[in-house]
Amino acid sequence: MAGDPEGKDDDSALSWRSQRIHRFPGPVSLNTEMPRIWRQEYLKDRYLLSRSIEYLEDRMCDIFDNVMVLDWDTRKYKPEVNIREGIYHSLPSLDFLRMMMETYFEGELRGKKILKANNKRKLIDAEKILLDQKWAVRSELRQNNIDFATNYQRPKTIFRFSNKRYNESLFREGTLRFAPSMAYRDDALLPAQFDNENQVHVSNGGYYELDAEFWICSFSCIYELRMYAEFEANSCIVIRDVPEFENRVVRSVHEFNAASPDDKIAQANFSPVVYYDPCKLFDVQTINEFHFLKPFRYAYQREFRAILAPKKNRPSTPIFLNLGPLTDIAELISA
Numbered sequence: 174m175a176g177d178p179e180g181k182d183d184d185s186a187l188s189w190r191s192q193r194i195h196r197f198p199g200p201v202s203l204n205t206e207m208p209r210i211w212r213q214e215y216l217k218d219r220y221l222l223s224r225s226i227e228y229l230e231d232r233m234c235d236i237f238d239n240v241m242v243l244d245w246d247t248r249k250y251k252p253e254v255n256i257r258e259g260i261y262h263s264l265p266s267l268d269f270l271r272m273m274m275e276t277y278f279e280g281e282l283r284g285k286k287i288l289k290a291n292n293k294r295k296l297i298d299a300e301k302i303l304l305d306q307k308w309a310v311r312s313e314l315r316q317n318n319i320d321f322a323t324n325y326q327r328p329k330t331i332f333r334f335s336n337k338r339y340n341e342s343l344f345r346e347g348t349l350r351f352a353p354s355m356a357y358r359d360d361a362l363l364p365a366q367f368d369n370e371n372q373v374h375v376s377n378g379g380y381y382e383l384d385a386e387f388w389i390c391s392f393s394c395i396y397e398l399r400m401y402a403e404f405e406a407n408s409c410i411v412i413r414d415v416p417e418f419e420n421r422v423v424r425s426v427h428e429f430n431a432a433s434p435d436d437k438i439a440q441a442n443f444s445p446v447v448y449y450d451p452c453k454l455f456d457v458q459t460i461n462e463f464h465f466l467k468p469f470r471y472a473y474q475r476e477f478r479a480i481l482a483p484k485k486n487r488p489s490t491p492i493f494l495n496l497g498p499l500t501d502i503a504e505l506i507s508a
Contacts, residue, residue, distance in 0.1 A: 208274050220452055221279040230289040232452075233276050235470040237290040240269045243300050243398065245312065250297070266455065267448055267469055299402035308508050314396035314411065321394045321475065328445065330413050331392040331477045334400040337408035337507045344410055344505040347496035349422070351388035351481055353488035387464060388438075388481040388488050394445055395475045403474075408507035410499070417502050419443050422479060425494040438492075439484040448472040 221229065242253045254270060263269070280287030303309045317330050333340060342348045392412070393400055400406065412418050423441050430437045442461060448469045449455040455466075464480045481492070 207270075211271050211274050212278055215275045215278050219279065219282075221276065224279070224452070226280065226283070226285055226287075229276055229280055229285075229287045233273065233287050233289050234291045236269055236273045236276065238293070239469065239473045240273065241290075243297075243304075245304060245310065245315075248301060248304060264472060265447055267450060267472060269469075269472075272450065272469075296399065296402050300398045303398040303401055306508065308506060309398060309401065311396065311506065318395040318397070318475075326445075328394040328415060328477060330411060331394060331415055331418075332396055332400070333392045333410040333412070334404045334406035335408060335410075336406065340408040340410050340505060340507070343496075344499050344503060347421070347425075347498055349390060349425075349494045349496055350491050351390045351479070351494065352491050354387050354389050355488070356491075386488050387483065388492055389464075390479045392477040392479075393475055394477050397473075399473070408505065411504040411506060412499070412502060413504070414502040415443075418496075418499070419479075421496040421499075422494060425496050426481065429492070429494060436492075437484040438481045440482045442478075442480045442482070444478060446471075446474075446476040446478055 221232075224232070240252045240254075241250045243249075244251050252270070263271075277287050314330075314332075317328065321328055333343070339350070396409070396411075401409070419441075422443075426438050426441050442464065444465045446465050446467045447462070448467050448471065450469055465478055467476065
């Protein structure tokens with residue numbers, strides 16, 4: 174969805190990528206059939222051939238960070254593989270299970286075993302502590318994770334993990350902060366936040382720099398305890414009516430423009446982020462798609478973005494929109 178404060182609607186912000194779905198007539202062994210097929214196909218296109226062993230190890234760490242999830246019942250981490258009714262679902266443009274096997278294959282072809290993972294002990298401990306906090310354990314909200322994984326489109330529910338003070342302000346007063354995209358270059362940000370939003374890494378090893386800067390406000394399409402730990406959050410806003418939330422943002426943009434004639438917002442766009450593999454070609458069809466692209470190392474966040482494009486001035490400071498209370502379309506979760 175896109176909203177144009179000047180009165181023109183534009184739904185071309187993001188062309189939806191087809192989700193990769195494999196259908197199998199019977200049970201599939203992840204230890205035999207699929208890896209064998211993937212190995213044969215990878216040998217035809219060794220896209221990781223030019224990468225160093227160190228790069229492959231870092232890549233495997235990023236993949237592990239995305240596929241391992243905490244099982245709330247067993248309190249153990251396990252790979253997240255979405256197979257429902259004989260259908261294996263992956264993210265648009267990404268298949269982490271296959272990426273893991275291909276990275277391992279490339280190392281094996283060079284006589285190296287690439288089985289490296291980052292030390293996540295601090296994160297794991299923080300996540301397990303939250304399992305004992307009744308306010309945070311909301312099993313019914315995890316159904317959104319399954320629905321979103323098998324139908325990667327506009328989510329029915331979005332989540333904002335943040336400090337309780339900020340979420341209280343958003344929930345009760347409707348104060349929504351948009352940060353300038355260049356703010357995400359700041360080295361002082363948390364690892365989960367740091368990502369140069371104006372720079373896209375492309376397959377030749379270089380970077381594409383966006384001239385157009387924008388304001389951004391981020392949410393998640395899934396509910397995981399990991400998000401509290403990653404963003405040092407002690408609260409979460411659950412927005413249950415996403416279309417109405419977007420409408421209120423657009424209306425508040427009209428009000429902002431009326432009060433700030435010299436710093437107008439040209440357009441508001443909303444979409445889940447599409448994560449890409451820097452080692453592979455990725456076809457971008459419109460300039461607006463760049464605003465919703467992110468390297469796969471951050472895919473565990475399943476981010477949903479609200480983007481405000483400036484009419485002329487370059488965003489240098491945050492802006493605040495007043496949406497009004499969200500108590501009728503949202504819920505505040507906190508200790």
